[in-house]
Amino acid sequence: MAGSGDKVTLLAEWPSPYVHRAQIALELKGVSYEYLEQEVWVNKSELLLKYNPVHKKVPVLIHKGRPICESTIILQYIDEVWAGIGPSILPSDPYERAVARFWASYVDEKWFPSSTKIMKAKTEEEKAEAVEQSLTGLNLLEEAYEKSSKGKPFFGGDNVGYLDIVFGSALCWEKTIEKISGIKLIDETKFPLLAAWAQRFSAITIVKELTPETNKLVEFWKELQAIRNANTSGN
Amino acid sequence: MDPLSPPPPPPATAAAAAAGEGAGCCDLKLLGSWASSYTHRVQLALKLKGLEFEYAEEDLSNKSPALLQSNPVYQKVPVLLHSPRGAVTESLVILHYLDDAFPALRPLLPSDPFDRALARFWCHFADDKLGPAVGAVFASSGEAQKAAVAQVHENLKLIENELREGAFKGKRFFGGDGIGILDIVLGCGSYWLAVFEEVTEAKLVDPDAFPLFYAWLKDFEAQEEVKDTIPAIDRLLEYARGLRQMILSHTTTATAAAAAATTAAATSTNIAVDSST
Numbered sequence: 131m132a133g134s135g136d137k138v139t140l141l142a143e144w145p146s147p148y149v150h151r152a153q154i155a156l157e158l159k160g161v162s163y164e165y166l167e168q169e170v171w172v173n174k175s176e177l178l179l180k181y182n183p184v185h186k187k188v189p190v191l192i193h194k195g196r197p198i199c200e201s202t203i204i205l206q207y208i209d210e211v212w213a214g215i216g217p218s219i220l221p222s223d224p225y226e227r228a229v230a231r232f233w234a235s236y237v238d239e240k241w242f243p244s245s246t247k248i249m250k251a252k253t254e255e256e257k258a259e260a261v262e263q264s265l266t267g268l269n270l271l272e273e274a275y276e277k278s279s280k281g282k283p284f285f286g287g288d289n290v291g292y293l294d295i296v297f298g299s300a301l302c303w304e305k306t307i308e309k310i311s312g313i314k315l316i317d318e319t320k321f322p323l324l325a326a327w328a329q330r331f332s333a334i335t336i337v338k339e340l341t342p343e344t345n346k347l348v349e350f351w352k353e354l355q356a357i358r359n360a361n362t363s364g365n
Numbered sequence: 366m367d368p369l370s371p372p373p374p375p376p377a378t379a380a381a382a383a384a385g386e387g388a389g390c391c392d393l394k395l396l397g398s399w400a401s402s403y404t405h406r407v408q409l410a411l412k413l414k415g416l417e418f419e420y421a422e423e424d425l426s427n428k429s430p431a432l433l434q435s436n437p438v439y440q441k442v443p444v445l446l447h448s449p450r451g452a453v454t455e456s457l458v459i460l461h462y463l464d465d466a467f468p469a470l471r472p473l474l475p476s477d478p479f480d481r482a483l484a485r486f487w488c489h490f491a492d493d494k495l496g497p498a499v500g501a502v503f504a505s506s507g508e509a510q511k512a513a514v515a516q517v518h519e520n521l522k523l524i525e526n527e528l529r530e531g532a533f534k535g536k537r538f539f540g541g542d543g544i545g546i547l548d549i550v551l552g553c554g555s556y557w558l559a560v561f562e563e564v565t566e567a568k569l570v571d572p573d574a575f576p577l578f579y580a581w582l583k584d585f586e587a588q589e590e591v592k593d594t595i596p597a598i599d600r601l602l603e604y605a606r607g608l609r610q611m612i613l614s615h616t617t618t619a620t621a622a623a624a625a626a627t628t629a630a631a632t633s634t635n636i637a638v639d640s641s642t
Contacts, residue, residue: 184490197487198479198486200486204482206481206485210478224462224466227461228461228462228465231455231458231461232455236438256583290501309494
């Protein structure tokens with residue numbers, strides 16, 4: 131069990147939804163931590179190379195001097211170390227845990243990548259395909275929400291849980307996708323349950339505090355694309 | 366591809382033992398495919414836990430209604446059906462589920478949160494980096510294959526490093542004295558390395574370059590439960606040769622070959638190229 135003297139540091143980057151996940155979990159558990167903004171895209175920072183040499187990505191949670199990498203691994207780590215303090219992040223029932231893990235993995239492997247592809251698409255055809263994939267995913271997630279929440283406000287029930295955090299952290303990017311491509315993904319006429327859940331999630335104090343403004347994310351995205359294009363054109 | 370005869374039924378597993386926690390033979394059913402390393406992960410885990418289960422072989426070119434209903438999102442094996450709760454899919458999710466549902470039976474994950482995080486990290490590495498790199502070797506030839514082999518070596522180097530001076534220094538298995546989740550995940554893909562070496566003539570695991578990894582793999586493969594789970598090498602070789610021939614005869618370009626391999630892999634098995642289970 132972590133003592134109050136064990137320092138917690140988070141290697142972070144302000145636009146990253148993966149970083150926000152870790153922040154939300156730490157706040158829910160009432161764990162104070164040091165937030166360190168990292169240079170990720172042009173010249174990766176020293177700390178990043180030291181604590182995540184394999185992937186060189188954020189977030190990295192450093193606890194008792196040891197690094198924990200990857201947002202979903204960090205969420206589980208926080209849940210296990212600070213078990214019994216604040217709400218549980220994963221459900222307690224084994225089958226419900228499996229369901230939460232399954233959908234979190236689906237968001238990360240399928241839904242989020244197809245959604246961001248909408249912004250990256252070079253042709254109208256590519257864009258349409260990405261939109262279709264994203265909407266198919268949202269159909270599945272709308273159903274999953276109904277089953278998991280059982281009429282309660284969050285995937286996790288009364289309280290925000292693992293899947294809420296994983297999926298909810300992507301909402302600021304859903305707004306960014308809308309701004310850039312004109313496509314509203316979580317449309318309340320198509321996905322009424324998800325739209326209502328998204329509003330509830332976004333209204334949570336810590337989420338409001340962490341979520342970057344859409345305009346800033348749009349600007350960030352354009353800069354990032356410029357960097358990527360510069361890198362590939364040099365090959 | 367020639368249809369292969371179905372495997373013999375798995376040997377009777379020891380009845381679930383301790384702490385009154387067990388599953389009757391009809392509570393657990395595994396839908397799988399004999400050549401799928403993801404299926405082997407779950408079979409091995411069930412054996413290590415001493416859990417009885419029913420096994421149903423899926424013809425991936427003609428998927429059963431049970432598979433399509435229980436895994437509508439991905440329509441892949443393995444699927445663990447645990448009556449009366451329902452289906453658990455995705456091999457890593459299933460392995461975690463087995464620990465959650467049967468905590469008193471030989472844990473697959475370590476108990477310490479940091480060690481658990483490490484095991485999970487390297488499991489993801491196996492699925493996101495090493496697996497696809499090995500699949501790329503199998504699906505390509507010529508220069509593209511050389512590049513793919515180099516990538517596999519880069520990945521193996523990282524693991525070798527962890528065994529030599531990193532997180533797993535001095536351990537017999539990644540799980541410690543006994544096999545754990547990371548051994549299962551890495552081990553149930555690694556038998557393909559020897560098979561692919563034979564079939565593609567690419568050198569993947571040089572015992573001189575990766576002595577600790579090589580020693581670990583041999584030790585893993587010698588475990589009783591592992592020997593019980595991994596199919597005979599001749600069957601794997603025959604299967605891989607057939608698949609490789611199909612890939613190479615479909616096209617002459619490396620990129621198209623990779624695409625053909627991915628399609629072949631996706632429809633016929635969860636071989637290393639397909640990393641989403």
